[in-house]
Amino acid sequence: xxxxxxxxxxxxxATIRLPRQGVWIADVAVDVAKTISGPVTVSVxxxxxxxxxxxxxxxxxxxxxxxRVLGGAGGLASxxxxxxxxxxxxxxxxxxxxxxxxxxxxxxxxxxxxxxxxVAWTLLKQKAGEALRTLAxxxxxxxxxxxxxxxxxxxxxxxxxxxxxVDLLSEDPxxxxxxxxxxxxxxxxGTLFLGRRVSMVEHQVLPESVRxxxxxxxxxxxxxxxxxxxxxxxxxxxxxxxxxxxALYPAKLVSQNSDGTLELKPDDTRLPGLSKVPIRYGxxxxxxxxxxxxxxxxxxxxxxxxxPVATLWEKGSVTEMTIDASSDIKVNxxxxxxxxKGDSVHAGxxxxxxxxxxxxxxxxxxxxxxxxxxxxxxxxxxxITSGAAKFHA
Numbered sequence: 001x002x003x004x005x006x007x008x009x010x011x012x013x014a015t016i017r018l019p020r021q022g023v024w025i026a027d028v029a030v031d032v033a034k035t036i037s038g039p040v041t042v043s044v045x046x047x048x049x050x051x052x053x054x055x056x057x058x059x060x061x062x063x064x065x066x067x068r069v070l071g072g073a074g075g076l077a078s079x080x081x082x083x084x085x086x087x088x089x090x091x092x093x094x095x096x097x098x099x100x101x102x103x104x105x106x107x108x109x110x111x112x113x114x115x116x117x118x119v120a121w122t123l124l125k126q127k128a129g130e131a132l133r134t135l136a137x138x139x140x141x142x143x144x145x146x147x148x149x150x151x152x153x154x155x156x157x158x159x160x161x162x163x164x165x166v167d168l169l170s171e172d173p174x175x176x177x178x179x180x181x182x183x184x185x186x187x188x189x190g191t192l193f194l195g196r197r198v199s200m201v202e203h204q205v206l207p208e209s210v211r212x213x214x215x216x217x218x219x220x221x222x223x224x225x226x227x228x229x230x231x232x233x234x235x236x237x238x239x240x241x242x243x244x245x246x247a248l249y250p251a252k253l254v255s256q257n258s259d260g261t262l263e264l265k266p267d268d269t270r271l272p273g274l275s276k277v278p279i280r281y282g283x284x285x286x287x288x289x290x291x292x293x294x295x296x297x298x299x300x301x302x303x304x305x306x307x308p309v310a311t312l313w314e315k316g317s318v319t320e321m322t323i324d325a326s327s328d329i330k331v332n333x334x335x336x337x338x339x340x341k342g343d344s345v346h347a348g349x350x351x352x353x354x355x356x357x358x359x360x361x362x363x364x365x366x367x368x369x370x371x372x373x374x375x376x377x378x379x380x381x382x383x384i385t386s387g388a389a390k391f392h393a
Contacts (some may be wrong), residue, residue: 016203020189021142026070033063049186052149071145075101082125101128110154161191176216245303253294282309287322291317
């Protein structure tokens with residue numbers, strides 16, 4: 001009797017890979033001379049482990065059906081539409097992703113994570129699996145397709161695995177791997193086996209042997225993803241490290257120098273404190289002085305590590321603003337020129353009539369620190385003859 005069957009038909013051979021994060025895959029050769037398509041149930045050891053998935057690649061060779069089975073409905077490689085969310089629990093975008101991919105959410109998922117509130121969330125038009133990974137990373141969780149074909153999202157609890165009649169055939173402590181022989185290849189990732197955390201499992205069922213390859217976790221973080229994902233991620237990060245300099249990083253203003261540059265402390269611990277960072281205001285002719293503690297975005301012009309700049313203020317108190325007189329700036333759509341302190345004003349002319357000749361008028365310049373003579377007649381109607389003609393309010 002075959003150890004593995006597909007839809008009840010015996011398998012000639014099977015390789016089943018189960019990662020701690022992502023979709024499980026079963027590559028099987030079935031003893032039937034016809035193509036197998038649609039929903040598939042892979043049964044191991046008379047149902048001791050039952051995997052529900054969908055045939056993704058299938059064909060027939062020498063009266064044997066050769067196919068790859070993807071866990072779940074096989075829709076996690078499909079593209080989900082873009083959508084924006086405001087103030088909603090995480091389960092809302094999660095369910096939208098799964099619905100668009102034709103997948104189902106596992107009832108075993110962590111409800112506290114699903115109910116976690118998102119202030120805002122932007123779902124990109126992308127592969128459903130990528131969208132799941134991004135959301136899980138935000139929640140500090142992992143996701144994977146369970147044997148029953150549903151998608152689970154949560155934090156690892158690492159329950160102990162119980163396997164009968166296990167022989168430890170080999171072990172590599174440096175690579176954190178082991179090979180075991182068992183008549184019941186049912187070990188799953190996310191469990192404790194031999195006192196260690198299982199990151200990925202590969203069951204190989206051949207006519208002459210049954211082997212299980214085990215990859216153990218080398219670190220303890222539950223949200224770090226399985227070892228395969230981390231290995232691929234390390235390669236990607238190595239090849240794309242320069243792209244980090246094209247991002248914008250929130251930072252705190254420690255102080256502002258006399259030349260207007262900033263001393264910044266980025267929130268991202270990968271970045272050091274930066275000194276004498278120039279500001280890009282986005283408006284020509286404008287400079288400001290900002291109180292310490294303000295929030296700003298730090299970037300690098302052209303992705304050049306030698307060219308840090310501060311731009312796009314988040315919040316802060318402006319203590320002084322300077323506007324170049326040649327700048328054409330309007331406030332609230334106004335059209336009246338604004339006078340500056342020190343601009344000249346034409347106050348008109350004095351004329352008068354008196355009983356005695358000569359008529360004498362006395363002019364006293366305005367002094368805000370000296371109260372005027374209450375009997376004096378104030379002059380009005382002065383006209384500004386110079387000023388920032390292009391600055392309107």
